[in-house]
Amino acid sequence: xxxxxxxxxxxxxxxxxxxxxxxxxxxxxxxxxxxxxxxxxxxxxxxxxxxxxxxxxxxxxxxxxxxxxxxxxxxxxxxxxxxxxxxxxxxxxxxxxxxxxxxxxxxxxxxxxx
Amino acid sequence: xxxxxxxxxxxxxxxxxxxxxxxxxxxxxxxxxxxxxxxxxxxxxxxxxxxxxxxxxxxxxxxxxxxxxxxxxxxxxxxxxxxxxxxxxxxxxxxxxxxxxxxxxxxxxxxxxx
Numbered sequence: 304x305x306x307x308x309x310x311x312x313x314x315x316x317x318x319x320x321x322x323x324x325x326x327x328x329x330x331x332x333x334x335x336x337x338x339x340x341x342x343x344x345x346x347x348x349x350x351x352x353x354x355x356x357x358x359x360x361x362x363x364x365x366x367x368x369x370x371x372x373x374x375x376x377x378x379x380x381x382x383x384x385x386x387x388x389x390x391x392x393x394x395x396x397x398x399x400x401x402x403x404x405x406x407x408x409x410x411x412x413x414x415x416x417x
Numbered sequence: 418x419x420x421x422x423x424x425x426x427x428x429x430x431x432x433x434x435x436x437x438x439x440x441x442x443x444x445x446x447x448x449x450x451x452x453x454x455x456x457x458x459x460x461x462x463x464x465x466x467x468x469x470x471x472x473x474x475x476x477x478x479x480x481x482x483x484x485x486x487x488x489x490x491x492x493x494x495x496x497x498x499x500x501x502x503x504x505x506x507x508x509x510x511x512x513x514x515x516x517x518x519x520x521x522x523x524x525x526x527x528x529x530x531x
Contacts, residue, residue, distance in 0.1 A: 336519060345524045348519070348520060351516060358516050403466075409460050410459060
């Protein structure tokens with residue numbers, strides 16, 4: 304059973320461009336979570352999705368950021384018109400249904416905005 | 418709101434000595450608590466969880482954690498530290514009063530000195 308797959312691992316974008324980060328959850332996992340980590344800082348929750356539904360987007364910036372988890376295919380975190388402050392590591396996690404389950408994390412996408 | 422606190426930014430311990438990484442929680446209802454470890458430039462790896470039952474939970478790599486309801490704590494422990502245990506450790510709680518997203522502490526950097 305492959306783990307959570309994130310791609311790309313590293314992404315460089317110029318200011319004003321769009322960044323698309325992809326996350327394929329583990330097989331059988333229907334819940335996906337996105338987190339952002341700045342250097343030497345903790346994990347900040349961004350969004351929680353189930354297939355075709357956004358469950359909790361309380362951590363998403365109001366502008367430029369969006370996320371989806373379609374019926375088919377990976378979850379996508381999209382950042383439009385990137386700015387230098389968007390540079391960070393973005394981690395995706397997935398979990399199966401059930402409240403007592405742990406989440407499994409991908410290796411992250413390191414976004415650098417130049 | 419559910420939250421966890423990790424009061425120490427860094428813990429230093431000599432190899433072979435016991436280690437403790439502290440975590441306190443604030444929840445309404447029953448807590449679902451987790452510990453994760455992060456090595457440099459990697460995603461988070463699950464170590465152990467407390468859902469219900471015995472207050473002493475055993476996990477991966479010789480780690481264990483003690484759930485203490487009266488002190489609202491969930492400290493991570495290991496009887497004998499290894500240099501390879503040096504990493505960033507995160508405590509997390511599942512938001513059982515809301516949408517069940519995972520909420521992480523700020524992390525504690527563990528340094529095991531040879």
